[in-house]
Every structure is written in C-alpha cells, then in structure tokens.
Amino acid sequence: MGSLLDFFRLEASDHLLLFWVKEILVAVVIFTFFWGLSQVVRYLLTTWVPRLTAFTRTGLDDQILRRITPPTSTLVVFAGLYFAVRSLPLPEKAYLVLSGAVYIIIVIVVTVIIGRGISEILNWYGRKLAERHGVGVDRQIIPPLEKIITIFLVGIALMVILKHFNYDILSVVTALGIGSLAIGLAAKDTLANMISGFTLMVDRPFRIGDRIQLTSGQWGDVADIGLRTTKIKTVDNTLLVIPNSELCNTILINLAFPDVRAKGRVDVGVGYDCNVEEVKRILVDTALGVPEVLHDPAPEAFFVSFGESALNMSLFFWVDDYKSIFPITDRINEQIINRFRANRINIPYPIRTVFLEKGN
Template sequence: MSALRRLFPPAAALALLATAVAYKPWLHAHLLHVVGPVLSDGFDTVVASAAWLVAAWGGSRIVDALATGTAERPARIPRLLSDLLRFFLYGFAVLAILAFVLDQPVTGLLATSGVAIAVLGFALRNMIADIFAGIALNIEHPYRIGDWIELSPGVAGRVDEINWRATRLITTEGTAIIVPNGIVAGSRFTNVSRPTPAFRVAVPVLLDQEVPVERAKRVLLSGLMCADGVLASPRPDVVVVEATANGVAYQARFWMEDGARVAIVRDGVLTAILGNLARAGIELAHQKREFRPRRSATNPPGTLRRRLLQQLDLFAAFDEAEIAELALALRKRRIPAGTAAVRQGEPGQSLFVIAEGVFDVQLDQGAVPVRLNRLSPGDLFGEMSLLTGQPRSASVIAGTDAVVYELDKDHVDPVLRRRPELARLLAELMAQRQTRNEEERVRQGRAGAAPPPVASQDLLARLRGFFKL
C-alpha cells in the first residue's frame, strides 16, 4: 500500500497532462484570447516537458519504493544505487526535453560534457573510485548497518553509516572511524556479525611443560565456562597450538555475540583463568633465559588444600592449626564431566571444595532439572549435609572433568569438640551464605526454586544435635 501511495502523485499528474493533450484544441481556442498567440503556441512545449519530468518523477518514486525496506521485506537495491538511478532519470529527462521538445542538438553538448567529465574525473579520481566502491559494497552487501567489522588488528567497530564516499564505524570507545570505501573494498576485512551473530574469540595462555596437558586444559576450560558473556553453545574449548622452549602455548577459545563487549568478556575470561590457575598452584610460563627459582608444578602436600580452605568464608573462624588439620584430612576425588558429585535426596555427611573444573547445581523438579547455579574453583557445596546431616538438597553435576576435595563429618567433629563456640559461628556463616544464595536466585528470577533459607538459631540447634555437642 505504501508503494501505491508513492506512485499516486506522479500518476495523477500524468493523467492531468493526458487530459490536457486530449482537450488541446479547446484549450488553444480559449488560451489564444487570454494569453496571446505566442504563449498559446508554447502550450505544447510546456505539456511535453512536464510529461518527461513527471515520468522521471514517477521512476524515482519506483526506485524509492525498491530502496526502502520494511521489517517483512528488505530493500531490493542499495541506497547509493538508488541515488545514482534518480540522477540518471532526471538527467535523461532533461536531455530528452532538449532533443525531442526543444529540437536542440545534444551531440555537441554531450561531447563537451564528456571532455569536462574526463578532466573533472581525473582530478577527482580517488573520490570517484570511493563512490563506485561504495556502490559495489552496497550491491554485494559484505556488511550492513549494525554489523561489527575488523579492518585490521586493533581497528574495529560497528557500521554506523555507508554513504557515497566512506563507511563510518563506531568503536567500543565511542569514537568514529571514517574509512574511504575504496580502502574497504580493496582490502581484506573481517565481518564478525556474518553469517551468524555468534563469533569465536581466542585468548592465548603460555604454561610450563611440567603442567600436564590434561590438567591445564581442565583448569583453563573451567575459567571459560565461569566467565560472563561466554555462550554455552557452541561450547568453549581449549587447544594446544604450539610447544616451545619457553612452554606450551594454549588457546582458550569461546563464542560470544556482542562485538561491543569483546574487551569486557576477554577481561572476564582472563580474570577467571588467572584465578583458577592461582587456586590450582599453576604459574604462567616465563622466559627460560631468566635465572629464577623454579616452583614445582606440584605443591607440597597440604599447601594447595590449606589455601583452598583459607579462602572459604565458612572456615573464617578456624585458626591456622585447625585449618592445617582439616587440610590433611581432605580426600581428593576426580569427577568426570557429566557425572554427579552428589544427588538430590541422597544422605550425606560431607562437603566438597572445588579445586579444578566447574559444576552445575540442579534441582530435580519434573522432567527437566532446574539449574540453580554454576560453581567454579574455590567454591564449596554440601555444607548443610556435613554440619546438619540433612539429605542433599540438590544435585551437583560436573560440567567438565573436575577435581574436588571431600571433608567428612568425622574430620570436623574433633575440632568442634575442642572448641564448641565454633558451632555458633558456623551456624551464622551458613545462614548468611543461604541468604546470599537466595538473593542471587531472586536476582536471576529463580525465586522459589530451592528451599527457603533457615535462621541461624535453627541451624545451630541442628548442628549441635547432629554433632551431639
């Protein structure tokens, strides 16, 4: 309907001109007495000239209809090409008026214009090349408004405008880059928004050869899966790209959709990876020419376990000796990807501290489990079963191959009997932890997916009853 509305004015004007031609004798007879013979004889010239101009007007309206897209139908021809077609339509109409209406020779005019155009074209050859490159880009559509393109390393942005001469990009810093169309068309560039919005980013990491490849991949992959902005599908992965004298080069590869957030997501990925490497006791590789005391890839017994416990707020009230005692009691367990560390409803009397890998906390409600949370290295789960003996409240499934340390009730019991006051502190810490978890579920729109938090006094009563304090 909009296209018909565009064509209505020129069609009405042509109908009016056709009516004037049909009634030409009558109009001549009446105009002769009003305007005189000279102006009356010019009636045919005016009508013919107007007909050519109205025809060009109608053609430009058709071009506009083809160049204007809608949500249901994209534009059939680019905007730059439509501007060029309108220019030729009106230019042809003017030449037709000169040749067929006014009986003027246009051959000399065209020859003179050709020389002038050649001189002007030589002077403006770069600009003309940019214009035709812009037309070619709009015909081929290698990128569109809103796409993110990278012209060279470090030069990338969102396409904001494609005009006659140049393409304007808006960078992640909010600045504009104006690139002539000739440069874009004559160089290689990357469109990260095509053929799909998702694109892959790789983060290089160099580790010592002493770190087993399987372990390195597990630690790096857990960092990828815990970072915000990383798509779950396609699944991120870690590959070995090179083995050098300085170490083994890995690429942590992940997929994302928003080109404006590449730097932010890379920052989150690297932060998570470095944190996981630190918790696992793994250092980045260094230049082997440097004289530097080598730290073993395997930590002395108890060092890593003690560090993991010290970082947990649940054990903040325990002193160094008690932390060391519990660290020696931890049992190392390997959990393959897709395997449940604990199942909802099962009895249990232990907690788990994640050393490597990631876990998904799932609540079995109906046919499809509800994922409550994702746990990363340094997190723990199962503390309610350890301290109160209640069945597991949710299933915890390994998202990657993982390593956890298990702490049993029998290992905590001697410490609580020596210091009964720790029971109250543990109950308060557990209540605070449950409250934070509930607030996070509300923030994510998952309120009510898990049992409500329990008051610290109720937890203290359960804890004392379970440990018979």
C-alpha cells in the same frame, strides 16, 4: 458602384467570420473530446484498474497508480489542447509559439509521470532493503539514485524539446560530452570515491554499526557510509575517515557478519610437569563459569604446541556479542590464574639452561 463594393466586402467578411467560427468550433470539439477522454482515463485508473492490481502480491502497482493518475489525465487534456491548436489556421509565428508552449508542457507532464513511477519503485526497493539490511540503508541509497535519475530525465526532456524546435542536438551532446570528460579528468579521484561509495551501498559488505577490521590493523564501528568517504569510530573514541575507493580495493574483516556472535581465544603456557587433561578441563570449566560465555557452541581447550619452557594451551569460547569479547576475556583470564593457583598449576617463566665447560 460603391454600394456594390461594400456588398462584396460585407460578403467576404461574413465568409471569413463563418470560416473562423467553423475552425474554432472544430478546435473546441477536439479539445472537448480529449477533456472527456481524460475523465474516462481518470475513472478507469481510479476505479477499474485498481481492481485488477488488487490481485498482485505487492502494493507497488497501487501506489504507482495513485501517483500517476492526476498527471496522466492532465496529459490527455494538454494533448487535446495541442491538437486543437494544430487544427487552427493561425499565422506561422503564432502557431509556433502556441503549439511549442503546449508541447513543452506535455513533455514536462510526461517527465513527471515517469519520475513519479520511478520514485515509487525506488521507495519500494528502499523499504525492502531496510527490511533486509536494517533501517537507514534506504536513506543512503535511494536519495542519490533519485537525484541521478532526475538529472537523467531532465536531460532527456531538454533534448526532446530542442529536437522539436529543430535545434542541433548533436552539437549540444558533443559539448556536454567534452565538458563531462574535462570534469571527469579534473575530479577523477572524487568520482572514483563516489562510484565506490555507491558500490558499498549496493554490495553491503558492511552496515552502519558493524565492527570492521582493516588489513592495517585498525578497527572500529562503522558510523556513516557516505558517497565519498566512510567514517569509522574506533574504540578510543576517534573518528577514522577512509576514502571509499580504498575500502573497495582492500580486504577487511566484518566482525558483525554473518551474525554478532564472536569467538574469543585465551593462550596460556603451563609447566612441563602439569597434567594436560586436567589443565584442559580447568580451562573449559572456567569459561563455562562465566555467564556471558555461550554453552552452544561449547568452550574448547587444546594443547597447541611444545614451547621452550612451557606447554602452550589455547582456550576457545563464544560470546553472543562481539562488543563484549574484551571484558569477558578479562574475566576469564582473572579466573584462570586463580584456578591455576588453587590447583597448583604453574605458569613458568622463560627458562634457559647454560652449561659451562672448563677449558683445558
């Protein structure tokens, strides 16, 4: 009787061993198939797909392929591992732990693939911005965008993982929404400045190095455009720090747009006994005598108005760089007064005539 029980026990253990060997072999076959599939995917992405993308005008698709090929083949391998684990008749806890761990790795790999693709697109867009608006623009816009997108992708990945393990995502999203609302109310001014800073970077009303003038009369060269504030270096070598929200909601003059040429103006009054045409000719000739003054557009002189004691004249001229407008204006003023003295053209002082009448 004992030998018969031993025989059945041995027979049962043999059947159990055979069962596990069969299941393990099936899992190994599944994993091997996906491993081979990963090699095929890698070969296609490195050999055949680049031949198709070679016909496109940009190299963006080639750069994206180079970045996503390694994690894509890794994704196929872990997908095979996931299905192999699911095929094994494991205890429930062991199955949940193993399959859950592999699932988390798969979600991470998928997030990395999406992140690398978006990163290449942003870098390509940053280079286009640098070509269009000058070097430095890409370093201002792209890093904040990458951080925001990374946070967004990580949040989605966490929600997908929590959903897989049957956690209540709605409560988590609600808690995050309430927390975000509280933070937004507490830091609304900072958030407004950050959003305005992002708007300034995208809309590009001015660039670093441009000279701008505010409605308050303050003006200077843009030294830095940050997420919260914009720094302007004034002509007296002081730094003006302005919140971005104020710059977005005000009218300003960009002296460097559409190009760096600038128009100067000199106002002068001459006596009523002067020849207006001669004065206009002298003003234009004086401006043309300064080498930095552009001949195209040519300087122009106008008789503007009748003053109380003088004829008001205006000279308009162009220079090739707005930063040189003041020294050139100084040279023109100096030569104008010398030419007026040489041609006996007087610049009258304000004169008032007072008539006194004798009373009876």
